[in-house]
Amino acid sequence: MKEDKENCIFCDIIEGRSPVSIVYEDDKIIVFPTIEPVNASHMLIVPKIHAPYLADVDEETTLHIIKIAREVSEAIRKSKYQCEGINWFLADGEAAEQEVFHFHFHVYPRFKGDGFGFKYDRSKNFIRTTRQDLDYIANEIKNLLQINSKEHFTSNTPKKL
Numbered sequence: 001m002k003e004d005k006e007n008c009i010f011c012d013i014i015e016g017r018s019p020v021s022i023v024y025e026d027d028k029i030i031v032f033p034t035i036e037p038v039n040a041s042h043m044l045i046v047p048k049i050h051a052p053y054l055a056d057v058d059e060e061t062t063l064h065i066i067k068i069a070r071e072v073s074e075a076i077r078k079s080k081y082q083c084e085g086i087n088w089f090l091a092d093g094e095a096a097e098q099e100v101f102h103f104h105f106h107v108y109p110r111f112k113g114d115g116f117g118f119k120y121d122r123s124k125n126f127i128r129t130t131r132q133d134l135d136y137i138a139n140e141i142k143n144l145l146q147i148n149s150k151e152h153f154t155s156n157t158p159k160k161l
């Protein structure tokens with residue numbers, strides 16, 4: 001299967017079977033430039049454990065990836081490589097354009113005229129919604145959400161006046 005560790009190019013890198021140019025490494029993750037960059041200094045942040053999808057990565061590692069992504073973004077901005085903005089990109093699942101089935105998080109610089117980006121037609125690719133639709137969807141997702149915002153963000157919860 002495509003998710004199997006046996007044919008995983010990132011496990012080959014992590015386990016020393018393929019060459020890699022390491023930017024950062026700790027017990028949980030490794031950061032390296034991709035061989036197919038959108039622009040120079042395009043980095044991948046990859047958990048060391050073979051985890052095909054986001055749901056397979058534990059919460060602590062996920063938070064760590066985000067923390068490191070902030071640091072990597074700052075380093076790219078300070079670098080000599082052209083960077084007017086930064087994209088973070090995560091493809092979770094084939095329909096979302098995931099191509100390597102070992103979870104990875106992209107951090108890459110962008111600049112005007114780099115020719116990259118989502119291509120879409122605003123009139124065709126966006127669904128028209130009503131407040132009723134949005135209320136319905138919000139409620140559906142709220143009921144499936146595994147966290148309680150009151151528990152997690154007590155200090156930031158706006159007080160009712």
Ligand SMILES: [Zn+2]
Binds near residue numbers: 008011012050101102
């Ligand atoms: Zn792997």
